[in-house]
Structures are given as structure tokens and as C-alpha cells.
Amino acid sequence: MAIKNAFYAQSGGVTAVINASAAGLLETARAHSDKIGKVYAGRNGIIGALTEDLIDTSAESTEAIRALRHTPSGAFGSCRYKLKSLEDNRREYERLIEVFKAHDIGYFFYNGGGDSADTCLKVSQLAGTLGYPIQAIHVPKTVDNDLPITDCCPGFGSVAKYIAVSMLEASFDVASMAKTSTKVFILEVMGRHAGWIAAAGGLASNEDHEVPIIILFPEVTFDQEKFLAKTDHYVKEYGYCTVVVSEGVKGTDGKFLSDQGLRDAFGHAQLGGVAPVIANIVKNGLGLKYHWGVADYLQRAARHIASGTDVEQAYAMGKAAVEYAIAGHNSVMPTIERISSSPYAWKTGMVELSKVANVEKMMPADFISEDGFGITGKCREYLSPLIEGEDYPPYKNGLPDYVRLKNVAVTKKLAEFKI
Amino acid sequence: MAIKNAFYAQSGGVTAVINASAAGLLETARAHSDKIGKVYAGRNGIIGALTEDLIDTSAESTEAIRALRHTPSGAFGSCRYKLKSLEDNRREYERLIEVFKAHDIGYFFYNGGGDSADTCLKVSQLAGTLGYPIQAIHVPKTVDNDLPITDCCPGFGSVAKYIAVSMLEASFDVASMAKTSTKVFILEVMGRHAGWIAAAGGLASNEDHEVPIIILFPEVTFDQEKFLAKTDHYVKEYGYCTVVVSEGVKGTDGKFLSDQGLRDAFGHAQLGGVAPVIANIVKNGLGLKYHWGVADYLQRAARHIASGTDVEQAYAMGKAAVEYAIAGHNSVMPTIERISSSPYAWKTGMVELSKVANVEKMMPADFISEDGFGITGKCREYLSPLIEGEDYPPYKNGLPDYVRLKNVAVTKKLAEFKI
Numbered sequence: 143m144a145i146k147n148a149f150y151a152q153s154g155g156v157t158a159v160i161n162a163s164a165a166g167l168l169e170t171a172r173a174h175s176d177k178i179g180k181v182y183a184g185r186n187g188i189i190g191a192l193t194e195d196l197i198d199t200s201a202e203s204t205e206a207i208r209a210l211r212h213t214p215s216g217a218f219g220s221c222r223y224k225l226k227s228l229e230d231n232r233r234e235y236e237r238l239i240e241v242f243k244a245h246d247i248g249y250f251f252y253n254g255g256g257d258s259a260d261t262c263l264k265v266s267q268l269a270g271t272l273g274y275p276i277q278a279i280h281v282p283k284t285v286d287n288d289l290p291i292t293d294c295c296p297g298f299g300s301v302a303k304y305i306a307v308s309m310l311e312a313s314f315d316v317a318s319m320a321k322t323s324t325k326v327f328i329l330e331v332m333g334r335h336a337g338w339i340a341a342a343g344g345l346a347s348n349e350d351h352e353v354p355i356i357i358l359f360p361e362v363t364f365d366q367e368k369f370l371a372k373t374d375h376y377v378k379e380y381g382y383c384t385v386v387v388s389e390g391v392k393g394t395d396g397k398f399l400s401d402q403g404l405r406d407a408f409g410h411a412q413l414g415g416v417a418p419v420i421a422n423i424v425k426n427g428l429g430l431k432y433h434w435g436v437a438d439y440l441q442r443a444a445r446h447i448a449s450g451t452d453v454e455q456a457y458a459m460g461k462a463a464v465e466y467a468i469a470g471h472n473s474v475m476p477t478i479e480r481i482s483s484s485p486y487a488w489k490t491g492m493v494e495l496s497k498v499a500n501v502e503k504m505m506p507a508d509f510i511s512e513d514g515f516g517i518t519g520k521c522r523e524y525l526s527p528l529i530e531g532e533d534y535p536p537y538k539n540g541l542p543d544y545v546r547l548k549n550v551a552v553t554k555k556l557a558e559f560k561i
Numbered sequence: 562m563a564i565k566n567a568f569y570a571q572s573g574g575v576t577a578v579i580n581a582s583a584a585g586l587l588e589t590a591r592a593h594s595d596k597i598g599k600v601y602a603g604r605n606g607i608i609g610a611l612t613e614d615l616i617d618t619s620a621e622s623t624e625a626i627r628a629l630r631h632t633p634s635g636a637f638g639s640c641r642y643k644l645k646s647l648e649d650n651r652r653e654y655e656r657l658i659e660v661f662k663a664h665d666i667g668y669f670f671y672n673g674g675g676d677s678a679d680t681c682l683k684v685s686q687l688a689g690t691l692g693y694p695i696q697a698i699h700v701p702k703t704v705d706n707d708l709p710i711t712d713c714c715p716g717f718g719s720v721a722k723y724i725a726v727s728m729l730e731a732s733f734d735v736a737s738m739a740k741t742s743t744k745v746f747i748l749e750v751m752g753r754h755a756g757w758i759a760a761a762g763g764l765a766s767n768e769d770h771e772v773p774i775i776i777l778f779p780e781v782t783f784d785q786e787k788f789l790a791k792t793d794h795y796v797k798e799y800g801y802c803t804v805v806v807s808e809g810v811k812g813t814d815g816k817f818l819s820d821q822g823l824r825d826a827f828g829h830a831q832l833g834g835v836a837p838v839i840a841n842i843v844k845n846g847l848g849l850k851y852h853w854g855v856a857d858y859l860q861r862a863a864r865h866i867a868s869g870t871d872v873e874q875a876y877a878m879g880k881a882a883v884e885y886a887i888a889g890h891n892s893v894m895p896t897i898e899r900i901s902s903s904p905y906a907w908k909t910g911m912v913e914l915s916k917v918a919n920v921e922k923m924m925p926a927d928f929i930s931e932d933g934f935g936i937t938g939k940c941r942e943y944l945s946p947l948i949e950g951e952d953y954p955p956y957k958n959g960l961p962d963y964v965r966l967k968n969v970a971v972t973k974k975l976a977e978f979k980i
Contacts, residue, residue, distance in 0.1 A: 156737045158730075186740035215733035221741045303959060310960055311577075311633050311862035318575045318635035321605035322642055327858055350957065351965065417855070418834065435857035436836070439746055443730035446866055449959065529959035538769065540722060540868065540948035541729055546770065 145177060146248025148467075149191060150199070151184030152216035152283075153223075153254030153261065157297030158304075158445040159456035160283045161217050163253055165210040166460025167281065168199055172207075177468050182245060182552055187221035188252070188261055192234060192561050194241050196552040209545035211457060212535035214445035217547050220254075223561075225261045228271055237559050238265065239274040244555045249277050249467045253460075255284035255295075259475065260499040266473035279463045280475040280495055283456070285442045287338040290501040291493045292477035294528055296459055297442070299452030302342035303529035304444040305331055305386065308437065309346035313353040313384045316433070320382035326373060326424050327384045328434040330417035332441060334390035337361050337505050339441070343386030344517040345525055354380040355516070358420070360390030361505055362514040364399055370427040372515055377430060387420050446542055450531020451486070462490045486527030564596060565667025567886075568610060569618070570603030571635040571702075572642075572673030572680065576716030577723075577864040578875035579702045580636050582672055584629040585879025586700065587618055591626075596887050601664060601971055606640035607671070607680055611653060611980050613660050615971040628964035630876060631954035633864035636966050639673075642980075644680045647690055656978050657684065658693040663974040668696050668886045672879075674703035674714075678894065679918040685892035698882040699894040699914055702875070704861045706757040709920040710912045711896035713947055715878055716861070718871030721761035722948035723863040724750055724805065727856065728765035732772040732803045735852070739801035745792060745843050746803045747853040749836035751860060753809035756780050756924050758860070762805030763936035764944055773799040774935070777839070779809030780924055781933040783818055789846040791934055796849060806835050865961055869950020870905070881909045905946030 150167055152160055164183075171178045183197040184190025190197070197218055199207070210217055228235055241247070252262035259280045266278035282289050287298035309329060316327040333339040337359035347353035354376035358364060376383035391399045400416035417434040424432050455478050462476035473495045481487040509521035517525070535542040569586060571579055583602075590597045602616040603609025609616070616637055618626070629636055647654055660666070671681040678699045685697030701708050706717035728748060735746040752758040756778035766772035773795035777783060795802035810818045819835035836853040843851050874897050881895035892914045900906040928940035936944070954961040 152737070156734055189740065213733070214730050216737035219740055220737045222738075223741055306960060307865050308859050308863075310963070311864060312858040314632070314634035314963060315575055315858045315862040318571070318639045319641075321608065321638055322640045329859075345960065348958070348960070351960075351963070415837065415853075415855075433857050434834075434855065435859050436834075436853065436855045437859070438852050438854035439731045439734045440727050440748070440854050440856070440859075443734040444727075445730060446726050526958060531959065532953070532956055534951070534953070537951055539767070539945060540950065541725060541764065541767070541770075544729070544733060544770070 145179045147179045147246050148181045148249035148251060149184060149242070149247045150181055150251040151187045151190055151253065152218055152220045153187040153252060153258035154220060155285065155442065156216040156220050157283055157285050157442050158214040158300040158448045159296050159452050160253055161210040161213045161215065162453050162456035163281050163283060163296060163460035164217060165207055166457035167251060167464055168207050170461045170464040174464065174468055178249060178464065179246070182247065183218040185549070186219035187223060188225065189221045189223055189561060191238055191241055193559055194554050194556050196245065197549045198552045201550040202547050206545050206547055211453065212445065213544040214443045218549065224257050225264050228264065235268065235272060239268060239272055240556060242274065242276060245552065248275065251279050251281055251463050253281040253283050255286065256289060256500060256502060259289070259495060263473060263495045263499040266495060277467050277472040279467050279471065280498065281459050281463045282475055282477070285332060285339065286336060288336050288502045290498055290503045293480040293488065294478055296452060296456035298338060299449035299455070299528035300444065301332070301339055301441050302525060303449040304441050304447055305339055305342045305437065306345040306529055307447055309343040309355065309384060309386055310351065310353070313346055313355070316382045316384060323431055324433050325377050325382050325430045326432040328417045328420045328432060329386050330389055330415050330434070330436040331386055333360060333388040335360060335502065337388050340386050340388040341505065341509065341517050341521055342525055342529070345522065345529065354383045356383060356385045357515055357517065358385065358387040358391045359510060359514070360388045360392065361510060364391050364393050366423060370423070372513070373424060374428055385420060387416050389416055391416055445535055448533050449529045450533040451528055453533040458490055466492060483523045483527060486530065564598045566598040566665045567600045567668035567670060568603060568661070568666045569600055569670040570606045570609055570672065571637055571639045572606040572671060572677035573639060574704065574861065575635040575639050576702055576704050576861050577633040577719040577867045578715050578872050579672055580629040580632045580634065581872050581875035582700050582702060582715060582879035583636060584626055585876035586670060586883055587626050589880045589883040593883065593887055597668060597883070598665070601666065602637040604968070605638035606642060607644065608640045608642055608980060610657055610660055612978055613973050613975050615664065616968045617971045620969040621966050625964050625966055630872065631864065632963040633862045637968065643676050644683050647683065654687065654691060658687060658691055659975060661693065661695060664971065667694065670698050670700055670882050672700040672702050674705065675708060675919060675921060678708070678914060682892060682914045682918040685914060696886050696891040698886050698890065699917065700878050700882045701894055701896070704751060704758065705755060707755050707921045709917055709922045712899040712907065713897055715871060715875035717757060718868035718874070718947035719863065720751070720758055720860050721944060722868040723860050723866055724758055724761045724856065725764040725948055726866055728762040728774065728803060728805055729770065729772070732765055732774070735801045735803060742850055743852050744796050744801050744849045745851040747836045747839045747851060748805050749808055749834050749853070749855040750805055752779060752807040754779060754921065756807050759805050759807040760924065760928065760936050760940055761944055761948070764941065764948065773802045775802060775804045776934055776936065777804065777806040777810045778929060778933070779807045779811065780929060783810050783812050785842060789842070791932070792843060793847055804839060806839050808835055810835055864954055867952050868948045869952040870947055872952040877909055885911060902942045902946060905949065
């Protein structure tokens with residue numbers, strides 16, 4: 143087998159551990175220099191391939207690549223850009239082949255979620271559609287945990303840990319304040335379609351620390367009366383209550399609860415989150431003091447409290463991608479296969495990309511408690527191992543010592559291409 | 562000196578390290594059982610004293626008390642309750658004396674901020690005003706860092722670290738997304754009067770990681786045009802920009818920027834934070850994609866990323882309070898005295914409580930950069946040592962193993978008292 147270069151890029155919303163996948167992939171590729179030549183990273187995902195904006199990862203030191211394992215975000219830049227079908231934009235596919243040919247690229251690694259899997263699938267079909275031999279492997283990543291087949295998705299475990307830890311800490315805080323001040327704390331978390339992240343908030347209550355937590359899932363239509371009754375009940379029983387609300391929660395009218403048509407004093411439309419909406423419902427319905435927070439990017443960037451399990455799996459997915467490529471596979475994605483929950487054991491698997499692209503994994507109905515406000519034992523059993531273990535980054539002067547790569551550009555060989 | 566019992570209580574907004582002060586105080590009191598008998602904790606601050614709702618801390622194990630050092634929030638419950646003056650509410654002072662007498666209490670330790678220092682001062686004067694001999698020592702605590710004389714205040718360093726780490730992580734995230742998506746990230750932080758916490762966001766940019774950060778201080782009147790120009794400049798130069806905004810930022814009309822008179826579609830008043838207000842200004846003024854977060858309680862409860870310096874100082878303040886009491890002091894507060902910034906060195910000092918109560922320490926003008934959007938080298942020199950060091954709590958099943966005390970009530974001896 144002739145030595146070919148590889149292309150690697152990061153796509154979609156970044157996570158605390160997508161760079162750990164990059165580390166696994168790059169370190170493994172370096173260890174197989176008899177099969178893989180240079181790994182060129184796309185600057186800003188597939189856009190880097192289209193515009194021939196390639197980064198020469200061989201210019202990075204061993205230490206820098208190793209440091210990617212503990213650095214959040216996308217070291218090479220990410221993008222939100224979905225390739226159209228071959229019929230709709232043949233020009234882009236031909237350009238990809240031009241770039242791949244010009245830089246002798248035979249391996250295509252794409253690190254992303256559902257949309258990115260679709261892009262990777264289309265690239266994997268280039269041999270059949272346009273006669274260019276390439277092996278395309280998708281490396282799974284998404285905080286939303288909504289990729290199918292794989293037991294979980296790198297990026298999710300760390301968000302889950304961040305939300306569980308934050309809910310535990312905020313619950314301790316509001317419990318201290320409840321006598322004369324705040325009685326309800328509301329935290330808004332990501333998850334527009336699936337409640338995986340919100341569910342993780344439920345882990346803050348366990349046999350060691352019983353915490354009255356209400357979870358508002360996007361899967362459950364918001365019922366104001368039931369919610370207020372539950373909040374009232376918890377505050378009466380425990381003195382306080384915490385709420386974790388998914389950004390995707392909808393009302394009976396099918397609209398996002400956050401979409402309240404807010405106007406400022408001048409009548410201008412204002413965007414708010416869902417947490418202040420829930421806070422107002424609590425204030426108006428029960429007259430209780432509240433506080434609210436919105437975790438937003440903090441939750442998915444929080445490498446400082448990443449899950450050890452998640453970091454390990456993210457690294458393993460990057461490593462497996464290279465191994466599968468070397469073994470001759472195309473159009474596949476490495477997966478995480480759960481062997482057992484307690485004690486937790488898992489192994490790396492593989493799935494055809496066509497079974498992954500554009501398929502969304504929702505929360506199973508039996509993960510949500512009967513009243514719609516909590517998680518079941520089954521859900522807890524699934525989630526618990528994913529937040530296990532701490533994998534702290536090194537610190538310097540009180541701050542995590544995250545790496546910034548040099549990101550040296552590869553000399554362009556082709557004419558400019560407008561996307 | 563006869564053995565006397567002590568009263569200890571926590572007051573005001575809780576922090577990640579107020580329990581570390583409790584640990585320092587309780588462990589030191591236990592080591593001086595020849596001087597101090599039992600330490601009774603007030604359930605929910607001074608309210609516990611007024612209602613004779615006392616907790617027998619001697620019922621807690623050595624391990625439980627030690628675990629307070631790594632547990633956020635107020636283990637005995639806090640309160641927002643300020644004693645009126647003796648003239649205005651003599652009844653409350655007489656009740657305090659009744660309770661102190663009934664439980665043989667000769668030491669009063671109050672752990673709080675400016676308002677609590679005032680309460681402690683009033684109690685310290687009981688000997689003079691009502692003839693009851695008591696030594697009252699105030700233990701400093703506040704995330705706002707606004708107590709005077711002490712170089713810094715336990716609780717602040719950990720919030721500062723949390724905000725600096727979060728801003729660093731979110732900045733890495735938005736930098737990855739900026740090519741095709743989010744270009745501005747806005748984080749709302751605490752600080753209604755003083756910009757200490759917002760200033761800490763500036764630490765995320767340093768010689769290792771230059772980050773385009775705009776700080777919006779409550780000390781600086783918000784100038785929309787200047788802010789938009791700065792944001793535009795940063796986005797053009799770096800591709801992205803992050804903003805840390807203090808909840809207390811005011812507009813030229815002197816009103817809080819968060820107070821936008823928001824109404825929902827039905828005309829009902831809605832409360833929002835200042836982060837979405839800034840986000841809308843960015844959207845309308847520059848047409849840039851943004852994300853925003855509100856840290857709220859997460860920032861002050863985040864014991865998982867507490868500053869090592871802060872934990873050490875919080876513990877030392879609790880320890881010193883007992884030592885000062887045993888040495889015969891009354892109406893004082895232990896302080897942190899900075900010896901040098903680099904290398905950082907500090908020692909425990911002492912100040913008269915009358916110099917602390919109701920005095921607010923503002924940010925020095927020369928801590929804010931000339932354009933009003935950044936911190937100066939002097940500010941950086943002051944802040945940097947306060948976020949130094951990591952002091953991780955132990956973990957169990959992926960979550961911090963925080964302690965919940967038994968909080969056994971002391972048998973009441975007096976008639977009920979209504980507050």
C-alpha cells in the first residue's frame with residue numbers, strides 16, 4: 143500500500159474533548175508513518191478542504207499534540223457547513239477531489255455530529271460517484287448525545303458532568319439561602335431536541351445527597367400547573383428546589399417556551415432564554431424568590447471538569463479512526479459499545495456511516511419518570527458511568543494551560559475557490 | 562479564664578469557601594477545649610440565635626468537620642437579616658442576651674460581609690450597651706471583595722478563578738466557531754456595585770493566551786457607541802470577541818442596563834439579565850452572531866474549581882478568629898495582609914470592627930484601563946495571586962463528595978420568640 147496523506151477536520155459545535163479525539167488521531171497517525179504520510183487539518187472544517195486552507199500538523203511538536211488531549215474547543219477551527227447533494231452542487235465535490243489530488247490525500251477523517259456524518263458519508267462515496275479513491279471515516283462528537291448506534295457520544299459525558307456538578311453545587315447554595323431569600327434556582331442547559339443534557343442534572347440527586355430537582359425535558363410538553371404544583375410541593379417539603387430546564391422546552395402551543403415575543407420599552411423585539419421565563423412563572427405563580435443561570439458555552443467548553451470516561455473515549459475514537467482506515471475501511475464510524483454498566487466496561491466498535499448520517503437518537507421514553515419531571519433508575523444507570531473520573535488539565539498561574547497550535551498553512555497549489 | 566461556649570453563624574450570600582472558614586474555626590476551637598466549651602452554630606445565621614435554634618457542632622465527627630473545608634455553601638444555613646439599632650429594636654438585643662445566657666455563650670463568631678460586620682459590631686457592644694460580657698469576632702466572607710482594609714476577602718478568589726477559567730474556555734470555544742457561526746460571547750457575572758468579579762474575567766487574556774476580552778464594569782457608565790466600536794474592532798482583528806458584563810452596569814440614564822422594562826406578548830413585565838441586553842445590542846448594532854450565558858449561583862458555588870489561595874485564606878480566617886477570641890479580643894475581624902505580590906506572600910492581620918462595618922471597598926480607578934473596557938497591569942498584579950492553586954474536593958461516583966452535617970438541634974430552654 144502506497145503512503146497517502148490524510149485530511150482531518152472538526153465540524154459543528156465544539157466540545158471539551160473534540161481535541162482529545164484529534165490527539166488520538168494524530169498520535170496514532172504519527173505512529174503509522176509507513177501508511178499515513180502527513181495529516182493535513184482543514185482550517186474551519188470542510189471549508190478548509192474546499193478553499194485549500196490546510197494546516198500542516200507535522201509542524202506541531204509531540205508535546206503540543208499531546209496537550210490537545212486536555213484542551214477544549216476545536217484547535218483547527220470548526221464550521222457549520224453542510225455539503226449539498228452531488229446533484230445540487232457537483233462543483234464542490236469536484237473541488238474536493240482537486241484538493242485531495244493536489245495534496246495526495248487518501249484518507250478523510252471528519253470529526254462531528256449528525257450533519258457532519260452526512261458530509262463524511264458523501265465524501266466516502268466519491269470513489270463510486272466521481273472515481274476518486276478515498277477512505278472516509280467519521281469520528282463521533284456531539285454534546286447532544288444524539289448520534290445513533292454508538293452507546294454514547296464523546297463530548298456528552300463532560301457536559302453531563304459539568305451540569306451534574308453545577309446542579310449539585312447550586313443546590314447546596316440555594317439550600318443555605320432558602321430561609322430568608324432564594325428558594326428556587328433555575329439552570330438553563332443545551333438540548334434543543336433531546337433532553338440528554340437536562341437529564342444529567344438529575345444525577346445531582348442521589349443516595350448521598352437527596353436534592354429536590356425538577357427536570358424540564360424538551361420531550362415533555364410544559365404543563366405550567368403541574369410544574370407549579372411540583373415546585374410548591376418541593377419547597378414545602380425541603381425548603382427549596384432546583385430546576386434544570388432544556389432550552390428546547392415547548393408549551394402546549396408547540397412553540398419554544400423561550401419564544402415569548404419579548405419587547406423592550408420601545409417595542410423592540412428582545413431575545414431571552416427559557417430560564418428567565420421559568421423564573422417569571424415561579425414568581426407569578428408562587429411568589430417565591432428565585433435565581434436563574436444560563437450555562438450556554440460554559441457547559442461544553444468546561445474542560446477543567448471534563449469526565450475522565452469521556453476524555454478516554456474521545457481519544458479512543460480518534461485512534462480507532464486511523465486504525466480502521468489503515469485496515470482498509472471506508473464509510474464507517476468508530477462507536478462506543480457498552481459491555482456493562484456496573485462495573486462500567488466498554489469497547490470500541492464500528493458502524494456503517496449510512497446507518498448514522500441524519501439519524502437522531504432520542505431519549506428512550508423509559509428514561510423519564512412518570513410525572514415527566516425526573517429520571518428513572520434506568521436512565522441513572524445509563525448516565526452514571528459517563529461522568530465518572532476526573533481528568534484535570536495542567537495549570538499555570540492559576541489557569542488551565544491549554545495549548546494553542548501554530549497552525550502553519552500548507553502552501554496552496556490551486557486557484558482560489560469561492561464557497 | 563472560665564470555659565465558655567461559643568456561637569458561630571454564617572450570614573449573607575454563601576460562597577465556595579465559607580465552610581472552609583467554619584472548618585478552621587471549629588477545628589481550632591476543638592483544639593482549645595480548655596478555653597472554649599461547645600460551639601453552637603446558629604441555624605440560618607443570626608436568626609438561629611434569636612429563635613434559639615442552635616446546632617450542636619460537637620455532634621459532628623472529626624471527618625465531617627474536616628470535609629467542610631471542601632464543601633461549598635453554608636453548612637448551617639445562612640440568612641439575609643440585619644439587626645436594627647439598639648434604639649429601634651431593643652427587644653432583639655435583649656433576646657440575644659437571654660439566649661447567650663441560657664447556653665453559657667461567651668464568644669460570638671459571625672461569618673459574613675459588610676452587613677454582617679454591622680450585626681457583629683452591634684453584638685460586640687452588648688457589654689457596654691446592656692452589660693452582657695461577650696467577645697464578638699467577625700470572620701470575613703464575600704464574593705464581592707468589597708470589605709475594606711483586608712487585602713482581599715475569602716470567597717472572592719474562587720469566584721475570580723471560576724470566571725477567569727470560564728472566560729478562557731468560552732473564548733477558545735467561540736474562536737473555533739467564529740468562521741461560520743458565533744462571533745461574540747457574552748457572560749454575565751455578579752457585582753452590583755463593584756467590578757471586582759468582572760475584572761477577573763480579564764485574567765483569561767495573558768501572555769500565553771491573548772484573548773480579545775471586553776469588560777463592562779459597574780464603575781463605568783455604558784457607552785453603546787464605544788462598546789460597539791470596540792467589539793467591531795476586535796472581531797475584525799481576531800475574528801471573534803468575548804464580553805464579561807457585570808450585573809450592575811448602568812446606562813447614561815443611571816438605570817441598570819438589565820432594567821429594560823421588558824414585556825411579554827401579553828404585556829406582562831418580565832425580568833431579564835444584562836447579558837441578553839448586550840447580546841441584542843451586538844445583534845442590532847453589528848449584525849453579528851452571538852451566544853450569552855449567566856453564571857449566577859454557579860460562580861459562587863463552584864467549589865470544584867476553588868482557588869487554592871482562597872481556601873487557605875478562608876480556613877486561616879476561621880482559625881484566627883478563635884485565636885483572637887482566646888487572646889481576649891472583642892469587636893475585631895481577622896484580615897489578610899499582602900506582603901508581596903510576586904512571589905505572593907501574605908499574613909493574617911487584625912482590624913477594629915468599627916472600621917469595617919458598613920464601609921464598601923470599591924475598585925481603585927487605576928485598576929481599570931483608560932478606555933474603560935479592560936484591566937491594568939496593577940489590577941492584574943493584584944488579582945493574579947488570588948486565583949493561584951487548585952484545591953480539588955474528593956469525588957465519589959463522578960461527583961464531588963460534599964458533606965452534609967447532621968445539624969443536631971440543641972434542646973431549647975426558653976420560650977418561643979417571634980422575629
